[in-house]
Amino acid sequence: xxxxxxxxxxxxxxxxxxxxxxxxxxxxxxxxxxxxxxxxxxxxxxxxxxxxxxxxxxxxxxxxxxxxxxxxxxxxxxxxxxxxxxxxxxxxxxxxxxxxxxxxxxxxxxxx
Amino acid sequence: xxxxxxxxxxxxxxxxxxxxxxxxxxxxxxxxxxxxxxxxxxxxxxxxxxxxxxxxxxxxxxxxxxxxxxxxxxxxxxxxxxxxxxxxxxxxxxxxxxxxxxxxxxxxxxxxxxxxxxxxxxxxxxxxxxxxxxxxxxxxxxxxxxxxxxxxxxxxxxxxxxxxxxxxxxxxxxxxxxxxxxxxxxxxxxxxxxxxxxxxxxxxxxxxxxxxxxxxxxxxxxxxxxxxxxxxxxxxxxxxxxxxxxxxxxxxxxxxxxxxxxxxxxxxxxxxxxxxxxxxxxxxxxxxxxxxxxxxxxxxxxxxxxxxxxxxxxxxxxxxxxxxxxxxxxxxxxxxxxxxxxxxxxxxxxxxxxxxxxxxxxxxxxxxxxxxxxxxxxxxxxxxxxxxxxxxxxxxxxxxxxxxxxxxxxxxxxxxxxxxxxxxxxxxxxxxxxxxxxxxxxx
Numbered sequence: 314x315x316x317x318x319x320x321x322x323x324x325x326x327x328x329x330x331x332x333x334x335x336x337x338x339x340x341x342x343x344x345x346x347x348x349x350x351x352x353x354x355x356x357x358x359x360x361x362x363x364x365x366x367x368x369x370x371x372x373x374x375x376x377x378x379x380x381x382x383x384x385x386x387x388x389x390x391x392x393x394x395x396x397x398x399x400x401x402x403x404x405x406x407x408x409x410x411x412x413x414x415x416x417x418x419x420x421x422x423x424x425x
Numbered sequence: 426x427x428x429x430x431x432x433x434x435x436x437x438x439x440x441x442x443x444x445x446x447x448x449x450x451x452x453x454x455x456x457x458x459x460x461x462x463x464x465x466x467x468x469x470x471x472x473x474x475x476x477x478x479x480x481x482x483x484x485x486x487x488x489x490x491x492x493x494x495x496x497x498x499x500x501x502x503x504x505x506x507x508x509x510x511x512x513x514x515x516x517x518x519x520x521x522x523x524x525x526x527x528x529x530x531x532x533x534x535x536x537x538x539x540x541x542x543x544x545x546x547x548x549x550x551x552x553x554x555x556x557x558x559x560x561x562x563x564x565x566x567x568x569x570x571x572x573x574x575x576x577x578x579x580x581x582x583x584x585x586x587x588x589x590x591x592x593x594x595x596x597x598x599x600x601x602x603x604x605x606x607x608x609x610x611x612x613x614x615x616x617x618x619x620x621x622x623x624x625x626x627x628x629x630x631x632x633x634x635x636x637x638x639x640x641x642x643x644x645x646x647x648x649x650x651x652x653x654x655x656x657x658x659x660x661x662x663x664x665x666x667x668x669x670x671x672x673x674x675x676x677x678x679x680x681x682x683x684x685x686x687x688x689x690x691x692x693x694x695x696x697x698x699x700x701x702x703x704x705x706x707x708x709x710x711x712x713x714x715x716x717x718x719x720x721x722x723x724x725x726x727x728x729x730x731x732x733x734x735x736x737x738x739x740x741x742x743x744x745x746x747x748x749x750x751x752x753x754x755x756x757x758x759x760x761x762x763x764x765x766x767x768x769x770x771x772x773x774x775x776x777x778x779x780x781x782x783x784x785x786x787x788x789x790x791x792x793x794x795x796x797x798x799x800x801x802x803x804x805x806x807x808x809x810x811x812x813x814x815x816x817x818x819x820x821x822x823x824x825x826x827x828x829x830x831x832x833x834x835x836x837x838x839x840x841x842x843x844x845x846x847x848x849x850x851x852x853x854x855x856x857x858x859x860x861x862x863x864x865x866x867x868x
Binding site for chain 2: 357358362363364
């Protein structure tokens with residue numbers, strides 16, 4: 314099993330969710346996050362004085378999948394979250410040693 | 426047949442009501458020649474003055490919304506606490522000493538200082554037509570003026586926000602609104618030396634707004650800027666946390682101004698009250714336009730907070746002459762006030778005087794502009810006399826406020842600790858939060 318954590322632009326979330334549903338994903342977790350990458354921050358103006366917004370608001374989605382599915386899930390996220398502009402985000406993949414469904418106690422891929 | 430009867434009864438009823446309404450007016454017409462206002466007109470006048478009084482009260486809600494909206498979330502409880510306290514202090518001190526200092530009747534020191542004694546006393550004729558030619562009762566007179574007293578003090582609270590200790594602020598407010606505001610107010614509205622000279626300030630561009638503005642300027646000079654506002658010679662923005670709340674505040678202040686200016690006619694005079702409504706509205710609208718043009722030009726993007734200040738600038742600007750300038754002059758006064766206020770906010774920031782809500786720019790700078798505008802746009806008033814009035818209030822109010830703030834700084838201290846300023850005055854001064862359950866990331 315793999316954990317896919319993707320940082321995406323907030324307004325792309327609905328499209329990414331649809332794409333993941335189509336590729337067979339049955340659940341995911343969404344978190345509102347802030348950070349910076351190559352997009353860096355930007356400046357805003359308040360009463361004549363500039364201030365820098367160093368951390369840009371982003372959405373982090375986390376989804377755990379079975380190994381054979383991994384390429385199609387990554388493809389779904391990459392295609393649905395891409396605008397071509399700087400700041401589209403990143404996808405991180407890591408190993409997951411176990412998954413358990415709390416209600417039934419099922420473990421492994423059956424719990425996903 | 427039945428319908429016919431019903432119609433005639435209805436017609437008779439209408440006629441009876443018509444006669445009842447008309448008869449006193451006829452009587453009023455006859456009495457007016459003798460110079461006595463009828464009981465009906467006394468009631469109408471007095472009712473309008475009471476409506477105006479509660480409209481001025483609404484302005485405190487406006488100030489509370491505006492000031493909390495333009496400051497940080499972590500200081501909201503503190504701002505609101507000050508706003509409700511100021512209303513209480515204003516009303517109580519005005520009842521005990523303020524009213525009788527501002528309207529002493531006889532001056533002990535000719536035209537400068539008089540005191541008619543502690544407390545309220547309507548006397549024998551206080552609540553009859555005889556008190557003010559049937560314009561209002563003694564009680565109405567007091568409550569309308571008491572609402573004004575509190576607005577002068579509340580102007581200071583926004584300027585010193587986010588860094589002043591609560592107790593010394595309340596001490597300053599008590600002294601300023603109990604003594605400085607009514608004594609200086611007596612010079613004009615109490616029939617003192619500036620009134621005798623021909624100085625004109627209809628509803629208080631100088632008497633209320635500049636007096637509050639001088640207090641605000643003195644306060645922020647003694648206090649110093651908020652932490653992180655001026656770093657390495659650069660101006661940093663400390664953004665207000667709730668622009669919808671600030672906007673609601675300005676709408677409420679604008680609404681309250683109809684009582685502030687409309688009530689200052691001091692009767693329900695149909696022509697004057699309606700004229701004042703028109704000049705007040707147009708000046709506020711022109712203030713928005715002036716601030717919009719200036720902000721869009723100077724700052725490249727139109728700043729909502731500046732346009733909100735622009736509406737208030739127009740209102741403060743028209744307050745001195747709302748009943749003596751033409752409608753066109755009112756628009757010009759408001760438009761110029763809108764330009765001035767944006768320039769003043771930027772300039773005051775440039776010289777590193779930190780005024781989070783722009784109170785000095787709105788109330789002091791535009792208060793002075795409005796007072797001088799009477800000398801420019803009203804043929805009956807002198808520019809020089811208006812200037813003497815402006816200087817006289819500055820010469821007394823600013824040093825007085827500076828003295829009170831400095832004395833408080835030397836004795837009990839004026840400013841919260843750095844640690845408290847960082848975590849916010851809500852937790853520091855009050856031990857509570859304005860938005861319980863929300864995560865504050867600026868700790």
